[in-house]
Amino acid sequence: MxxxxxxxxxxxxxxxxxxxxxxxxxxxxxxxxxxxxxxxGRCGQAYVVGFTGPPGAGKSTLVDRFTGSLRARGxxxxxxxxxxxxxxxxxxxxxxxxxMQAHYLDESVFIRSMxxxxxxxxxxxxxxxxxxxxxxxxxxxxxxETVGVGQTELDVMRIADTTVVVxxxxxxxxxxxMKAGLLEIADIFVVxxxxxxxxxRIKAELEAMLQLRPGExxxxxxxxxxxxxGEGVETLLEKVLEHRAWREKAGVQARQNAAVRQEExxxxxxxxxxxxxxxxxxxxxxxxxxxxLRQGTVDPYRAALEVVERGDAIVDALRA
Amino acid sequence: MxxxxxxxxxxxxxxxxxxxxxxxxxxxxxxxxxxxxxxxGRCGQAYVVGFTGPPGAGKSTLVDRFTGSLRARGxxxxxxxxxxxxxxxxxxxxxxxxxMQAHYLDESVFIRSMxxxxxxxxxxxxxxxxxxxxxxxxxxxxxxETVGVGQTELDVMRIADTTVVVxxxxxxxxxxxMKAGLLEIADIFVVxxxxxxxxxRIKAELEAMLQLRPGExxxxxxxxxxxxxGEGVETLLEKVLEHRAWREKAGVQARQNAAVRQEExxxxxxxxxxxxxxxxxxxxxxxxxxxxLRQGTVDPYRAALEVVERGDAIVDALRA
Numbered sequence: 001m002x003x004x005x006x007x008x009x010x011x012x013x014x015x016x017x018x019x020x021x022x023x024x025x026x027x028x029x030x031x032x033x034x035x036x037x038x039x040x041g042r043c044g045q046a047y048v049v050g051f052t053g054p055p056g057a058g059k060s061t062l063v064d065r066f067t068g069s070l071r072a073r074g075x076x077x078x079x080x081x082x083x084x085x086x087x088x089x090x091x092x093x094x095x096x097x098x099x100m101q102a103h104y105l106d107e108s109v110f111i112r113s114m115x116x117x118x119x120x121x122x123x124x125x126x127x128x129x130x131x132x133x134x135x136x137x138x139x140x141x142x143x144x145e146t147v148g149v150g151q152t153e154l155d156v157m158r159i160a161d162t163t164v165v166v167x168x169x170x171x172x173x174x175x176x177x178m179k180a181g182l183l184e185i186a187d188i189f190v191v192x193x194x195x196x197x198x199x200x201r202i203k204a205e206l207e208a209m210l211q212l213r214p215g216e217x218x219x220x221x222x223x224x225x226x227x228x229x230g231e232g233v234e235t236l237l238e239k240v241l242e243h244r245a246w247r248e249k250a251g252v253q254a255r256q257n258a259a260v261r262q263e264e265x266x267x268x269x270x271x272x273x274x275x276x277x278x279x280x281x282x283x284x285x286x287x288x289x290x291x292x293l294r295q296g297t298v299d300p301y302r303a304a305l306e307v308v309e310r311g312d313a314i315v316d317a318l319r320a
Numbered sequence: 321m322x323x324x325x326x327x328x329x330x331x332x333x334x335x336x337x338x339x340x341x342x343x344x345x346x347x348x349x350x351x352x353x354x355x356x357x358x359x360x361g362r363c364g365q366a367y368v369v370g371f372t373g374p375p376g377a378g379k380s381t382l383v384d385r386f387t388g389s390l391r392a393r394g395x396x397x398x399x400x401x402x403x404x405x406x407x408x409x410x411x412x413x414x415x416x417x418x419x420m421q422a423h424y425l426d427e428s429v430f431i432r433s434m435x436x437x438x439x440x441x442x443x444x445x446x447x448x449x450x451x452x453x454x455x456x457x458x459x460x461x462x463x464x465e466t467v468g469v470g471q472t473e474l475d476v477m478r479i480a481d482t483t484v485v486v487x488x489x490x491x492x493x494x495x496x497x498m499k500a501g502l503l504e505i506a507d508i509f510v511v512x513x514x515x516x517x518x519x520x521r522i523k524a525e526l527e528a529m530l531q532l533r534p535g536e537x538x539x540x541x542x543x544x545x546x547x548x549x550g551e552g553v554e555t556l557l558e559k560v561l562e563h564r565a566w567r568e569k570a571g572v573q574a575r576q577n578a579a580v581r582q583e584e585x586x587x588x589x590x591x592x593x594x595x596x597x598x599x600x601x602x603x604x605x606x607x608x609x610x611x612x613l614r615q616g617t618v619d620p621y622r623a624a625l626e627v628v629e630r631g632d633a634i635v636d637a638l639r640a
Contacts, residue, residue, distance in 0.1 A: 266601065271624075277590065
């Protein structure tokens with residue numbers, strides 16, 4: 001496989017090449033850093049919106065409708081659905097994706113599901129890299145949807161330019177929101193299924209809690225929606241665009257800033273080293289160490305320390 | 321802090337030293353591989369029993385009662401409760417742990433909860449390392465309990481010598497069990513809350529499914545329990561001891577075998593390298609690269625490839 005040609009094909013709009021590159025990056029293919037480096041010149045145009053919130057809040061339907069609104073305005077859309085959860089709840093995600101079939105037929109919408117199983121270097125990092133691929137591919141908006149609200153999902157949301165936290169009017173949700181750290185990460189709150197009892201109350205509670213947040217020039221709005229009927233979705237889009245304008249004015253550039261690039265460099269370096277060590281082992285490197293491990297004359301941790309301290313064996317192994 | 325002294329104190333039975341060492345390993349302290357190497361001579365005595373199954377199956381209560389049975393026979397017990405799930409379901413775990421207060425007062429029972437948040441190098445690896453610490457501390461049995469049944473939990477269960485899959489009589493559970501890959505990993509099935517309707521039916525279904533498993537000399541039993549009242553718990557313990565005897569006879573030694581040691585060596589090597597790179601960066605290494613990243617004259621992935629290909633910068637950085 002010629003990875004360079006695949007990247008060129010992707011950059012000229014080949015969806016299948018994009019899909020294959022995403023798979024390569026997900027699996028930690030040896031050319032991962034080469035691929036990501038190749039596309040950097042084309043990145044930085046897409047606006048990334050994250051949707052998170054407890055399961056059952058209707059995020060998938062909302063993302064579906066939001067995509068429709070973006071398409072109606074002529075924007076192209078990439079969607080990454082992130083599911084770190086168990087097979088016991090996995091069925092719902094598949095069902096959700098089937099509901100999005102309308103957009104599957106739309107050439108300007110690219111949808112990709114990710115699970116822990118398919119992610120090599122941590123879900124948040126792999127998601128960031130897939131977002132970069134969709135960005136380089138030319139999507140105007142990339143939407144990231146998570147299934148739950150665990151630590152992994154919070155990490156994933158750090159990639160988003162605008163984070164939308166989706167809740168429902170059920171009692172207790174606001175308390176849970178605070179416990180789960182969602183109050184801190186929300187740029188916009190959505191109370192979905194807003195025809196249910198308690199929608200106005202939870203909106204008021206959220207607004208009261210938001211006033212306790214330390215002074216920021218962006219004031220977090222609470223939007224009422226009914227994703228099923230599409231009510232409120234246009235308002236949500238307006239708020240996202242307002243937040244984007246505010247960010248531009250305020251000079252926020254989280255996804256591409258120097259700190260992120262430095263962190264990416266260190267992670268990419270670690271991964272490159274790990275990949276090359278693994279392939280060196282396949283070629284027979286560290287045979288002496290493996291012998292001693294097999295005989296039980298050294299333990300794995302002592303062996304690791306010895307190899308690192310020797311140094312030269314590592315340099316040999318890193319020569320791809 | 322003198323890590324060597326801490327290890328010595330732990331090995332003479334100091335519970336606080338054990339707790340501190342677990343924290344160090346969880347956080348990926350620079351001395352992690354040193355600690356793990358130091359204790360290897362004392363490992364290999366503990367028998368590890370894993371408890372997994374869908375949320376709400378009553379695993380915590382079962383582990384509690386199982387601990388009681390082990391204590392009644394004079395065994396010391398270590399418990400690792402693994403929760404990779406979200407803060408939205410986190411409350412239950414805390415509640416479960418509070419229920420185990422009886423055992424907290426028992427000096428021969430050591431309980432530790434772990435979440436994704438607190439685990440540095442992946443939950444399964446960190447769990448394995450904590451099990452090694454409890455083993456070296458002298459526990460006869462180490463019980464691992466997971467909250468759900470996702471991929472992470474399946475990985476965690478690979479550490480166990482005996483894996484107990486806990487289900488309840490509710491309809492649909494058997495199908496879900498197959499989907500979640502639990503049929504393959506179970507050494508023993510428990511149908512808990514066996515006073516509920518459908519217990520006999522699910523037992524029969526499981527036994528029928530188990531006959532489809534390719535020929536093995538261990539025949540997986542299905543044990544009915546009522547953890548709340550303690551019914552069936554002694555039978556479960558008998559089955560675990562039978563499985564242990566079978567393993568010894570069959571010569572199975574999963575946790576300590578050569579393949580595991582080699583895998584541990586590679587992971588320990590990667591982590592040692594990553595830790596030393598990070599601390600080298602704190603001391604000012606790669607300053608030239610960081611300058612170029614800041615100026616935007618190189619992207620993170622290209623920079624990583626360059627550094628690896630140069631080699632010498634890495635060797636310098638690895639000198640602790």
